[in-house]
Amino acid sequence: MTPILETHDLAKRYRRGVWALTGIDLEIPAGGITALVGPNAAGKSTLIKTWVGFERPTRGSVRVAGVDPWQDRAAALDHIGYVPQSPALYDGLSVEDHLDMAVLLRPAFDRALARERLDQLGIPRKASARSLSGGQQAQVALALALGTRAEVLLLDEPLASLDPLARREFLHVLTDAVRADGATALLSSHIVTDVEQACDQLIVLGVGRVLLQSSVAEALANHRVAAADEAVGNVIATFAGPAGERIALERDGDGRPATLEEIVLGYLASTRLSPEREQAA
Amino acid sequence: MSGVLTWARLSFRLQRLEILLLGAAVLVASGLMLWWAYELDGIAKAYPDCDYFDPALACQEAGQRFSETFSTAEIIIRNTWVAGFAVGLVLGVPLVAREIDHGTAQLAWTIGRSRVRWLIGRVAFAALVAIVLAALLAVTTEVLVTTMLPDIDLSRDFNFHGNRGPLIVGRAMLGLGAGVLVGALLGRQLPALLLGVFVVGGLYAASWVGFPLWYHSEADVASMDEYLGGPLWIESGIELTSGERLTWSELYGGGRAPLETYQADDGTYYATLADAEAERNPLGRDYILIIPGERYNEIVARETAVFAGAGLLLIGGAAAVTRRRRPS
Numbered sequence: 001m002t003p004i005l006e007t008h009d010l011a012k013r014y015r016r017g018v019w020a021l022t023g024i025d026l027e028i029p030a031g032g033i034t035a036l037v038g039p040n041a042a043g044k045s046t047l048i049k050t051w052v053g054f055e056r057p058t059r060g061s062v063r064v065a066g067v068d069p070w071q072d073r074a075a076a077l078d079h080i081g082y083v084p085q086s087p088a089l090y091d092g093l094s095v096e097d098h099l100d101m102a103v104l105l106r107p108a109f110d111r112a113l114a115r116e117r118l119d120q121l122g123i124p125r126k127a128s129a130r131s132l133s134g135g136q137q138a139q140v141a142l143a144l145a146l147g148t149r150a151e152v153l154l155l156d157e158p159l160a161s162l163d164p165l166a167r168r169e170f171l172h173v174l175t176d177a178v179r180a181d182g183a184t185a186l187l188s189s190h191i192v193t194d195v196e197q198a199c200d201q202l203i204v205l206g207v208g209r210v211l212l213q214s215s216v217a218e219a220l221a222n223h224r225v226a227a228a229d230e231a232v233g234n235v236i237a238t239f240a241g242p243a244g245e246r247i248a249l250e251r252d253g254d255g256r257p258a259t260l261e262e263i264v265l266g267y268l269a270s271t272r273l274s275p276e277r278e279q280a281a
Numbered sequence: 282m283s284g285v286l287t288w289a290r291l292s293f294r295l296q297r298l299e300i301l302l303l304g305a306a307v308l309v310a311s312g313l314m315l316w317w318a319y320e321l322d323g324i325a326k327a328y329p330d331c332d333y334f335d336p337a338l339a340c341q342e343a344g345q346r347f348s349e350t351f352s353t354a355e356i357i358i359r360n361t362w363v364a365g366f367a368v369g370l371v372l373g374v375p376l377v378a379r380e381i382d383h384g385t386a387q388l389a390w391t392i393g394r395s396r397v398r399w400l401i402g403r404v405a406f407a408a409l410v411a412i413v414l415a416a417l418l419a420v421t422t423e424v425l426v427t428t429m430l431p432d433i434d435l436s437r438d439f440n441f442h443g444n445r446g447p448l449i450v451g452r453a454m455l456g457l458g459a460g461v462l463v464g465a466l467l468g469r470q471l472p473a474l475l476l477g478v479f480v481v482g483g484l485y486a487a488s489w490v491g492f493p494l495w496y497h498s499e500a501d502v503a504s505m506d507e508y509l510g511g512p513l514w515i516e517s518g519i520e521l522t523s524g525e526r527l528t529w530s531e532l533y534g535g536g537r538a539p540l541e542t543y544q545a546d547d548g549t550y551y552a553t554l555a556d557a558e559a560e561r562n563p564l565g566r567d568y569i570l571i572i573p574g575e576r577y578n579e580i581v582a583r584e585t586a587v588f589a590g591a592g593l594l595l596i597g598g599a600a601a602v603t604r605r606r607r608p609s
Contacts, residue, residue: 052391054607074394082391088384092294100287104402105393144392 002066003027004079004152004184005051009060012046012208020046022208024060028186028201030151033178035195035216036188037264038205044188045085047205048156051186052082064152081145081183083155087137089129095140096125102144114147117173135166142170146177153178153185159194167191171198192261202260204267211267216260223263226255237270292406299371300410307414310357310364311421317354318421321347321428351429358429361422361444365415365452366481369592372407373460374473376400377603381468386608397600400461404596408457415453419446437574439513448581451588456481458595465602468609484591492584500570504548512571513580519550521565 005028012021021043028034036044049055050062053069053076062069069076089098095118102109118125123136132140138158145153155174159167175198178185189195195202202219204212212219228238228246233253241247249258249266258266293300324347331340377400380386393399422445427435435445442448459480464473493515500515518528533540542550542564543557550564551557572580 054387054390054609077391077394080391082387084384084387086384088388090295090385090388091383092297093291097291097294101291101389102392104284104288104291105389105399109392141388144388148392 002030004030004065005186006063007047007050007060010047010050010057010062011059012043012050012055013058019208021050024208024210026203026210026213028184028203030184031182032200033175033185033187033195033198034201034203035192035199036186036203036205037190037192037195038188039190039268042190042205043208044190044205045156048082048154048186048188051076051152051154052080053077079151081148081150081153083138083141083145083153083158085156085158086161087134087141087158089132089137089140091128091130094126094128095123095132098129098140098144099125099147102147106148108149110147110149113149114143117143117146117177121169121173133166135162135169138162138166138170139173142173142177146181149181151183153183155185155187157188157190159189159191167194171195174198192264196260202263204264206268206271211271212263219263220257220260222251223258223266224250224253224255225258225262225266226250226253230255237266239265239269288402289406292403295403296372296375296407296410299375303368303371303410303414307364307368307417310361311417314354314357314421314425317350318425318428320350321354321425322431324350325428325431354425354429358422358425358441358444361418361449362452362485364418365449366456366485368414368418369411369453369456369458370460370474370477370481372411373404373457374464374477375470376403376407376461376464377599378464378468378470378473381606381608382470384609390608396603400600400603404457404461404599407461408454411453411457412450415450419449422446422449433511435577437577438511439572439574439577439580440511442513442577442581443584446581447585448588451585451592452485454589454592455484455595456592458592458599459484461599462595462602465599465606468606488584488588492587496572496580497570500572503569503571505567505569511574513574513577515570515572517567517569519565520568522563523565526568 005026007024007026010021010024011019013019024047036047038044046055050057051064051069053073056070064076065079067076067079090101093101099109099111099114102114103111115125118140121136121139123132123139129137129140141158142155145155153174159170162170171194174185174187177183187195187199196216199216202212202214202216203210214222224233225247226232228248233250233255236249236251238246238248247262248255249262249269324343328340328343331337331343377386380389389399390396423435426441426445430440433440460473460477463477463480464470467473467476496513496515503512505517516528518526519532520526527535527537531537542552543554544550545557545560548566549560550566551562552564556562
């Protein structure tokens with residue numbers, strides 16, 4: 001299947017010399033929701049922003065539906081709906097004004113779809129953006145992204161500032177929309193439990209590189225956890241469990257099936273002693 | 282049509298604060314100027330036969346009232362050169378800077394395909410508002426100056442040049458362009474506004490020096506005795522007996538003459554009092570370079586076009602910056 005989002009040897013260094021991404025190779029197929037998981041400063045936002053055309057790669061290439069967003073941003077944006085980290089809406093505009101603006105900026109914007117989503121959630125369209133709760137603002141940002149009818153939705157930690165109920169509602173709307181439209185969504189988050197139910201694919205990003213790319217089902221099937229001194233499989237890393245005990249994440253071992261959170265924690269722990277991380281640090 | 286109305290409505294809402302503040306300030310200033318114009322006109326019409334030196338008591342009182350109102354009005358007229366720049370700057374700075382400051386650029390720049398098209402839409406409305414406000418000031422300053430100098434044909438006179446008329450609109454465009462560019466470069470509203478003030482000040486100073494240099498070759502030579510106000514003063518100095526022209530600063534600063542010179546009744550300059558009295562060894566006669574008042578409209582149109590053109594160039598620069606910069 002042709003990937004709709006690609007990066008090849010993507011590296012990004014900021015002016016202060018900090019490498020946010022180091023040699024990222026990714027191919028994300030069309031359809032479904034992919035979770036991009038990693039701790040703060042793992043490079044999630046930078047990766048998404050290179051796809052949107054906000055950041056220029058220092059090395060390597062990036063493509064959205066075959067288009068390099070830095071070379072032809074307009075063509076790339078035709079394929080993208082974007083929800084930024086903090087859903088910054090215009091304080092002085094109402095929700096309906098935002099839809100009007102979207103139509104002005106993108107004549108093909110599907111206002112009816114966006115209205116329908118907002119009405120389903122009971123978000124008053126005449127309300128000023130500043131009067132909305134954080135969850136409602138995130139929903140408006142999502143409705144604006146969905147209204148673009150883009151094939152790819154890039155969501156940069158939209159859940160970070162939401163309460164659990166708002167997070168659940170947001171993911172529900174996103175899942176419904178992606179399933180209905182056959183779109184592809186890339187959802188970055190540092191909260192694994194949020195994305196577990198919604199996502200089909202998982203990418204774990206740590207210290208600027210990809211630690212794991214897999215379907216959620218395969219990841220769950222292939223990883224086990226055991227007490228650190230009892231692990232017999234291919235140990236990826238050990239890390240502290242909820243009670244402080246040492247747990248080993250292993251491939252094909254004899255332990256109990258790992259949860260998605262344990263898989264992510266294990267892969268992140270695996271970067272602690274890596275020479276690459278030392279170098280990056 | 283509905284698209285244009287939507288564009289205007291949204292653009293207004295996005296800059297409501299600046300537009301209302303500037304609108305109120307311009308209305309107050311215009312109202313004051315029209316009031317003073319009305320007062321001056323009333324005094325002049327009530328005493329049509331009085332002139333400045335008329336000893337009649339009524340004329341003296343009228344003259345004093347006219348003079349007092351004139352002085353008050355002159356304070357605001359002398360400062361209207363800054364009004365156009367201020368209108369443009371205040372409207373221009375937030376266009377990109379606020380979007381970046383508040384994070385909304387991420388929204389606008391991903392929903393729309395082209396940032397340049399987005400910027401054009403925003404700048405067009407701000408420019409429209411700036412032109413309307415500056416034009417109102419342009420008209421009211423002309424009305425006020427007309428009543429301040431009732432005996433002068435202001436379409437052929439450089440009195441209060443730069444403080445009245447269409448130049449205010451041209452300067453508003455320059456302020457707008459500078460504001461948008463600095464805002465796009467810095468991405469922060471307050472620092473951009475402060476830097477914008479310096480940039481506009483620098484550009485104004487450059488125009489203050491540049492325009493006379495531009496007009497130098499096309500200016501008329503006149504004697505100081507002939508200068509009665511009205512023309513645009515470009516330069517003054519001394520024409521040496523050799524025919525060479527030196528400005529006063531070139532004459533004295535270059536050590537070409539002693540710091541104290543003597544002028545005879547016929548306008549000839551001498552290096553010493555003895556020379557002046559004996560009318561020997563003359564240095565030369567004073568001269569001035571002027572643009573005659575008849576060319577007032579042409580010069581104003583030219584300067585307005587330069588300011589507005591420079592503003593458009595700066596907006597072009599802002600578009601180039603906006604196209605490539607990060608939205609945060």
